[in-house]
Amino acid sequence: xxxxxxxxxxxxxxxxxxxxxxxxxxxxxxxxxxxxxxxxxxxxxxxxxxxxxxxxxxxxxxxxxxxxxxxxxxxxxxxxxxxxxxxxxxxxxxxxxxxxxxxxxxxxxxxxxxxxxxxxxxxxxxxxxxxxxxxxxxxxxxxxxxxxxxxxxxxxxxxxxxxxxxxxxxxxxxxxxxxxxxxxxxxxxxxxxxxxxxxxxxxxxxxxxxxxxxxxxxxxxxxxxxxxxxxxxxxxxxxxxxxxxxxxxxxxxxxxxxxxxxxxxxxxxxxxxxxxxxxxxxxxxxxxxxxxxxxxxxxxxxxxxxxxxxxxxxxxxxxxxxxxxxxxxxxx
Amino acid sequence: xxxxxxxxxxxxxxxxxxxxxxxxxxxxxxxxxxxxxxxxxxxxxxxxxxxxxxxxxxxxxxxxxxxxxxxxxxxxxxxxxxxxxxxxxxxxxxxxxxxxxxxxxxxxxxxxxxxxxxxxxxxxxxxxxxxxxxxxxxxxxxxxxxxxxxxxxxxxxxxxxxxxxxxxxxxxxxxxxxxxxxxxxxxxxxxxxxxxxxxxxxxxxxxxxxxxxxxxxxxxxxxxxxxxxxxxxxxxxxxxxxxxxxxxxxxxxxxxxxxxxxxxxxxxxxxxxxxxxxxxxxxxxxxxxxxxxxxxxxxxxxxxxxxxxxxxxxxxxxxxxxxxxxxxxxxxxxxxxxxxxxxxxxxxxxxxxxxxxxxxxxxxxxxxxxxxxxxxxxxxxxxxxxxxxxxxxxxxxxxxxxxxxxxxxxxxxxxxxxxxxxxxxxxxxxxxxxxxxxxxxxxxxxxxxxxxxxxxxxxxxxxxxxxxxxxxxxxxxxxxxxxxxxxxxxxxxxxxxxxxxxxxxxxxxxxxxxxxxxxxxxxxxxxxxxxxx
Ligand code: HEM
Ligand SMILES: [Cu+2]
Numbered sequence: 001x002x003x004x005x006x007x008x009x010x011x012x013x014x015x016x017x018x019x020x021x022x023x024x025x026x027x028x029x030x031x032x033x034x035x036x037x038x039x040x041x042x043x044x045x046x047x048x049x050x051x052x053x054x055x056x057x058x059x060x061x062x063x064x065x066x067x068x069x070x071x072x073x074x075x076x077x078x079x080x081x082x083x084x085x086x087x088x089x090x091x092x093x094x095x096x097x098x099x100x101x102x103x104x105x106x107x108x109x110x111x112x113x114x115x116x117x118x119x120x121x122x123x124x125x126x127x128x129x130x131x132x133x134x135x136x137x138x139x140x141x142x143x144x145x146x147x148x149x150x151x152x153x154x155x156x157x158x159x160x161x162x163x164x165x166x167x168x169x170x171x172x173x174x175x176x177x178x179x180x181x182x183x184x185x186x187x188x189x190x191x192x193x194x195x196x197x198x199x200x201x202x203x204x205x206x207x208x209x210x211x212x213x214x215x216x217x218x219x220x221x222x223x224x225x226x227x228x229x230x231x232x233x234x235x236x237x238x239x240x241x242x243x244x245x246x247x248x249x250x251x252x253x254x255x256x257x258x259x260x261x262x263x264x265x266x267x268x269x270x271x272x273x274x275x276x277x278x279x280x281x282x283x284x285x286x287x288x289x290x291x292x293x294x295x296x297x298x299x300x301x302x303x304x305x306x307x308x309x310x311x312x313x314x315x316x317x318x319x320x321x322x323x324x325x326x327x328x329x330x331x332x
Numbered sequence: 333x334x335x336x337x338x339x340x341x342x343x344x345x346x347x348x349x350x351x352x353x354x355x356x357x358x359x360x361x362x363x364x365x366x367x368x369x370x371x372x373x374x375x376x377x378x379x380x381x382x383x384x385x386x387x388x389x390x391x392x393x394x395x396x397x398x399x400x401x402x403x404x405x406x407x408x409x410x411x412x413x414x415x416x417x418x419x420x421x422x423x424x425x426x427x428x429x430x431x432x433x434x435x436x437x438x439x440x441x442x443x444x445x446x447x448x449x450x451x452x453x454x455x456x457x458x459x460x461x462x463x464x465x466x467x468x469x470x471x472x473x474x475x476x477x478x479x480x481x482x483x484x485x486x487x488x489x490x491x492x493x494x495x496x497x498x499x500x501x502x503x504x505x506x507x508x509x510x511x512x513x514x515x516x517x518x519x520x521x522x523x524x525x526x527x528x529x530x531x532x533x534x535x536x537x538x539x540x541x542x543x544x545x546x547x548x549x550x551x552x553x554x555x556x557x558x559x560x561x562x563x564x565x566x567x568x569x570x571x572x573x574x575x576x577x578x579x580x581x582x583x584x585x586x587x588x589x590x591x592x593x594x595x596x597x598x599x600x601x602x603x604x605x606x607x608x609x610x611x612x613x614x615x616x617x618x619x620x621x622x623x624x625x626x627x628x629x630x631x632x633x634x635x636x637x638x639x640x641x642x643x644x645x646x647x648x649x650x651x652x653x654x655x656x657x658x659x660x661x662x663x664x665x666x667x668x669x670x671x672x673x674x675x676x677x678x679x680x681x682x683x684x685x686x687x688x689x690x691x692x693x694x695x696x697x698x699x700x701x702x703x704x705x706x707x708x709x710x711x712x713x714x715x716x717x718x719x720x721x722x723x724x725x726x727x728x729x730x731x732x733x734x735x736x737x738x739x740x741x742x743x744x745x746x747x748x749x750x751x752x753x754x755x756x757x758x759x760x761x762x763x764x765x766x767x768x769x770x771x772x773x774x775x776x777x778x779x780x781x782x783x784x785x786x787x788x789x790x791x792x793x794x795x796x797x798x799x800x801x802x803x804x805x806x807x808x809x810x811x812x813x814x815x816x817x818x819x820x821x822x823x824x825x826x827x828x829x830x831x832x833x834x835x836x837x838x839x840x841x842x843x844x845x846x847x848x849x850x851x852x853x854x855x856x857x858x859x860x861x862x863x864x865x
Pocket of ligand 1: 590593594659697701705710722726727
């Protein structure tokens with residue numbers, strides 16, 4: 001396993017990595033701003049030490065001259081602290097603003113699932129195409145990465161996009177970007193994850209829309225995640241409780257995604273991806289009002305990538321979908 | 333100001349009176365305990381240094397060729413664990429602090445001398461567990477022990493190593509307790525809080541952090557042990573646990589812990605700069621307020637280690653805000669040290685060169701901390717060599733440099749001997765140059781994307797890694813030299829007078845080396861510190 005080949009993209013050393021998105025350029029501006037401020041402060045510090053060290057060297061000083069009086073001293077301290085605090089608040093705002101761009105939850109054009117595992121990255125495209133240690137994306141379109149891990153914590157890091165996000169087992173995290181430049185860029189695992197952590201790296205390939213589609217058709221295999229999810233839904237016997245029309249012991253799932261679900265005990269919860277995931281793996285965590293806690297856990301029977309497919313299926317269900325299925329006398 | 337009588341005494345000094353194994357291992361004299369600690373942490377420093385050397389050798393070439401990835405991972409884990417818990421946390425407090433806190437407040441000893449000795453024994457037991465972990469094949473979790481890697485996946489000696497750290501925490505708590513009670517109850521007549529040297533203030537604040545934060549680490553490691561041993565599931569998502577909870581708990585201790593490392597260093601530097609510019613520290617009150625502010629705000633910034641971890645967006649923003657705030661008091665201190673030089677009588681002695689190196693390196697460390705506090709920049713820089721460089725500038729460039737400065741400053745007091753002026757300056761310069769050569773390139777590596785804890789890396793990063801490894805050679809000379817000339821001075825150095833630097837502070841009233849109970853007569857204090865003119 002450790003001898004798996006690494007495909008480092010062919011890029012030489014770059015003091016400032018390629019700015020492969022507008023966001024990367026904006027982060028660099030923040031960097032330059034801070035570099036400027038630091039250079040100024042360090043120049044003043046070193047300058048003062050040099051000047052004082054020379055001017056007030058013990059070989060050169062005669063009679064003592066009065067030091068700065070206490071009051072003036074306080075004013076200098078407070079003025080300096082206030083000035084810095086002001087600068088810092090500006091930087092705080094600047095940094096936070098950009099942070100919301102990558103980690104906020106506005107919708108994207110494409111959502112790609114990424115699963116970390118010792119020691120590789122598994123990527124699932126919306127149409128079901130999969131790849132390992134490489135991420136192909138179209139240029140100019142906003143992409144949301146939805147990350148999780150199958151074992152330990154990993155971190156998906158793309159320096160050219162100034163982007164990084166941990167993949168945490170048991171949770172979903174997201175990160176968003178819009179690449180503005182085609183080309184190949186570095187991909188690293190940035191969170192230490194065991195023996196071959198440093199070999200858990202690869203490439204991000206940004207392509208034109210046409211090339212991306214071409215790539216998908218050449219590599220596409222198998223059904224889309226929603227279709228695959230539907231098959232899993234049946235083969236794991238979920239339909240038995242959830243979908244048998246009359247008097248089903250479990251809630252129907254069509255139109256579930258995004259709805260507010262009332263829980264046993266009076267709370268409510270929004271049915272997002274994490275909720276669906278929890279319901280599959282830890283069904284007792286949130287029991288829907290009016291139902292018995294009888295659902296078994298599928299933990300250990302369904303892999304992270306299959307859970308992504310199930311979620312895709314459930315998300316694809318519109319309100320009333322299952323009734324139509326029944327009415328038209330289709331399957332199940 | 334200060335008065336004390338230099339009466340004749342027959343008993344000899346603290347080193348001479350009982351030079352037996354028993355006299356050392358059962359001593360309750362804070363000055364001897366300081367030496368027990370000094371010897372132990374020096375041993376651990378060179379053990380951690382050896383691991384670092386292997387790391388730097390491996391990184392000279394891009395492919396992972398010298399060490400296997402398992403060995404490499406064990407080396408950086410050993411390096412981190414030893415340097416943080418067995419060297420840096422005890423460094424200044426347990427050696428210089430132990431020696432000087434009672435003397436600076438004009439006391440005969442710590443408030444609890446036996447607890448003081450106990451803390452060294454606990455430290456030793458913790459050290460033995462850690463060495464046992466190494467002998468049992470080592471540990472590969474990194475010093476951060478992140479779950480679920482440490483709890484479910486690592487095949488190494490995690491329990492032994494975590495037990496070592498768990499145990500050593502108690503020694504830190506006892507030292508902290510002693511500092512707090514000593515400062516409150518043992519001050520000489522007339523030594524009011526406003527007259528305390530900044531070194532005492534800094535160690536007092538450090539004591540508070542030790543007592544308040546360390547128990548959280550203790551509990552965290554206990555939970556880790558239970559999780560790994562019994563699978564209680566608190567951090568395991570498959571059992572409904574939360575792996576990020578571990579990070580919250582870990583950093584709730586470990587962020588304040590970085591202030592355990594840096595506050596005492598700030599105390600040392602304040603004493604040295606005042607002495608060798610023959611000026612009172614500029615803005616004494618501002619300095620004390622900054623110490624308090626750092627200690628306080630240090631408790632609310634832990635989440636800045638988790639900006640990319642998946643903690644909520646708003647938690648990230650709040651932690652960023654507090655992190656910017658905590659940088660302000662540090663900056664004020666830097667301003668005040670610099671202003672202390674103004675219209676002084678500056679003497680570039682070896683301790684002063686160390687102190688000024690501290691000033692420069694700490695400033696770079698602090699400013700790069702501000703880069704990391706800016707959220708979007710941290711997303712890019714987190715877990716890269718930029719972070720490695722940042723905290724080495726603070727912990728090594730700052731804290732270790734100050735420790736060496738303090739060791740030189742008080743060496744004559746502790747040993748009664750003077751060391752070589754020339755060699756000490758050479759060592760201080762080698763440290764400054766070697767340090768920058770080692771760690772400055774790492775900032776550049778980090779911004780260009782080089783991740784931390786990589787054993788094998790893209791060839792493009794090789795040149796800067798070579799520079800860094802070269803620098804570490806120079807740095808090693810800077811650390812080895814003092815061992816030689818300080819060691820030499822013990823036998824051959826000229827006898828030191830009571831106050832070789834003409835410094836202020838109660839410790840300089842005692843003999844060099846001091847008598848067993850420090851002072852023949854309790855000193856009386858009638859004025860503030862740093863009455864240089
Ligand atoms: C001027 C004040 C400081 C600021 C604003 C600051 C800021 C930061 C930030 C935001 C990080 C997180 C970086 C990341 O992991 O992405 C960080 C990491 C770190 N800082 Fe600081 N810091 C400051 C002072 C210190 C001090 C005084 C120390 C130690 C004595 C220190 C030691 C560390 C360490 C050890 C880490 C990395 C821990 C790890 O991930 O292993 N910092 N700092
Ligand atoms: Cu990884």
